[in-house]
Amino acid sequence: MTAKRSSTRKKRPETVQEPRAEPPLSRERIVTAAVELLDAEGVGGLTMRRLADHIGAGVMSLYWHVDNKEDVLALALDCVLDYRRPPDMAGPSDWRDEVLHLLEDWRAVMLRHPWSASLLPRQVLGRNALARLERLSMTLSKAGVAEADLNAAIWSFWNYVMGATITRSSFDLSAKDRADAQQRLAQPGGQHPAIERSGLLQEDDWDGVFRKGLGFLLDGLSLQGQTTA
Amino acid sequence: MTAKRSSTRKKRPETVQEPRAEPPLSRERIVTAAVELLDAEGVGGLTMRRLADHIGAGVMSLYWHVDNKEDVLALALDCVLDYRRPPDMAGPSDWRDEVLHLLEDWRAVMLRHPWSASLLPRQVLGRNALARLERLSMTLSKAGVAEADLNAAIWSFWNYVMGATITRSSFDLSAKDRADAQQRLAQPGGQHPAIERSGLLQEDDWDGVFRKGLGFLLDGLSLQGQTTA
DNA sequence: ACCTGAACACCGTTCAAGT
DNA sequence: ACCTGAACACCGTTCAAGT
Numbered sequence: 001m002t003a004k005r006s007s008t009r010k011k012r013p014e015t016v017q018e019p020r021a022e023p024p025l026s027r028e029r030i031v032t033a034a035v036e037l038l039d040a041e042g043v044g045g046l047t048m049r050r051l052a053d054h055i056g057a058g059v060m061s062l063y064w065h066v067d068n069k070e071d072v073l074a075l076a077l078d079c080v081l082d083y084r085r086p087p088d089m090a091g092p093s094d095w096r097d098e099v100l101h102l103l104e105d106w107r108a109v110m111l112r113h114p115w116s117a118s119l120l121p122r123q124v125l126g127r128n129a130l131a132r133l134e135r136l137s138m139t140l141s142k143a144g145v146a147e148a149d150l151n152a153a154i155w156s157f158w159n160y161v162m163g164a165t166i167t168r169s170s171f172d173l174s175a176k177d178r179a180d181a182q183q184r185l186a187q188p189g190g191q192h193p194a195i196e197r198s199g200l201l202q203e204d205d206w207d208g209v210f211r212k213g214l215g216f217l218l219d220g221l222s223l224q225g226q227t228t229a
Numbered sequence: 230m231t232a233k234r235s236s237t238r239k240k241r242p243e244t245v246q247e248p249r250a251e252p253p254l255s256r257e258r259i260v261t262a263a264v265e266l267l268d269a270e271g272v273g274g275l276t277m278r279r280l281a282d283h284i285g286a287g288v289m290s291l292y293w294h295v296d297n298k299e300d301v302l303a304l305a306l307d308c309v310l311d312y313r314r315p316p317d318m319a320g321p322s323d324w325r326d327e328v329l330h331l332l333e334d335w336r337a338v339m340l341r342h343p344w345s346a347s348l349l350p351r352q353v354l355g356r357n358a359l360a361r362l363e364r365l366s367m368t369l370s371k372a373g374v375a376e377a378d379l380n381a382a383i384w385s386f387w388n389y390v391m392g393a394t395i396t397r398s399s400f401d402l403s404a405k406d407r408a409d410a411q412q413r414l415a416q417p418g419g420q421h422p423a424i425e426r427s428g429l430l431q432e433d434d435w436d437g438v439f440r441k442g443l444g445f446l447l448d449g450l451s452l453q454g455q456t457t458a
Numbered sequence: 459a460c461c462t463g464a465a466c467a468c469c470g471t472t473c474a475a476g477t
Numbered sequence: 478a479c480c481t482g483a484a485c486a487c488c489g490t491t492c493a494a495g496t
Contacts, residue, residue: 163392
């Protein structure tokens with residue numbers, strides 16, 4: 001394709017010199033641009049037209065390389081979820097640490113692309129999502145989680161991570177929103193004494209909360225059957 | 230408003246007789262219609278125009294009663310999440326059962342309106358969402374969950390329920406999809422031996438899985454600090 | 459106070475056509 | 478094999494106007 005590109009170059013003498021001589025359209029280039037757009041503008045900002053503009057192509061050219069918008073979203077999601085299984089740790093490591101690391105990485109990746117988490121639940125079968133699930137499954141069964149508990153355990157971690165990440169990335173209160181919420185709760189005759197007292201909506205150590213809840217899940221799982229490390 | 234309606238009637242002799250003489254437009258009527266439409270067509274099927282048609286009003290009439298589409302969605306969500314705190318159980322009941330019941334009800338409500346769960350994470354502050362969180366908070370602190378663990382516990386349950394429900398309602402595989410998935414996993418040199426072996430994607434006892442994972446969470450929480458029932 | 463139509467600035471995608 | 482423009486059937490919302 002380098003050949004093709006340079007032949008295109010020859011046609012355009014240097015005098016014109018477009019902003020950048022665009023490499024030919026390709027699935028890969030489309031996905032890259034889609035991720036950029038999604039990162040910059042969120043899911044509502046991705047439009048086939050804007051995507052084409054961003055690339056410097058006609059809208060309909062995209063459809064040669066891609067089925068439709070849904071396809072673009074699926075590709076972008078999978079791209080972002082890229083997972084290279086870490087080199088198998090030398091020596092036996094704590095399975096809890098392994099799960100923790102795996103899920104914190106997963107969450108971190110999705111928070112870096114805040115549009116991604118909400119898309120994942122209907123795209124469970126993506127290449128990299130499956131790879132991550134596979135890894136989790138391996139870790140848990142090597143840890144001795146009973147066969148009968150395995151699927152429930154995996155889906156529990158999944159649910160927890162998705163819920164946490166989707167919530168975190170779609171519910172970020174501005175300072176003003178927080179003030180409003182707090183005020184509404186503290187109204188005379190407030191109907192929410194408990195969550196007002198604990199400051200549930202004022203919580204801001206999301207990393208800590210995430211880790212703590214994961215701890216509950218791991219502890220509960222450890223109690224089940226013969227989970228031997 | 231009955232007056233207004235009957236006066237309208239007079240203008241139209243029985244010969245025409247519209248399907249139903251429409252009661253006047255109101256926020257309430259709009260929300261009801263929105264929920265119907267959402268239940269029938271999903272989130273992609275709700276359109277201001279279709280909503281107006283469904284009600285028998287002009288599109289722009291809606292905007293007198295409602296700020297915008299986002300507002301409609303928020304109202305519909307809160308409507309569906311309706312929560313009447315159950316009459317305080319006579320006698321002390323198991324706090325685990327109470328949490329279980331609370332969260333299973335929450336999940337069931339959202340599954341009955343499959344569009345709702347995905348909307349909730351950015352609408353945490355809705356009336357009924359807060360009421361349910363309040364209830365959960367009360368139950369947990371009465372159960373003796375330490376002050377320091379309370380918020381983490383509440384958010385953990387939230388995350389778990391949201392993750393489970395969103396996944397369940399956006400990822401329902403047809404029989405064909407399942408077959409495809411299974412086949413892809415089972416390909417020669419398959420890269421997913423673990424999740425193939427456990428049949429992770431063939432799981433279909435979602436209620437059971439949900440309850441089991443909730444059990445892990447509850448068990449883990451019970452281990453923490455002095456949780457006395 | 460409540461409703462309306464026309465208009466604006468967008469969408470995703472089909473289709474028939476170009477090279 | 479790859480790209481394109483025109484066109485279709487939609488969107489949400491503003492605005493100026495009606496009653």
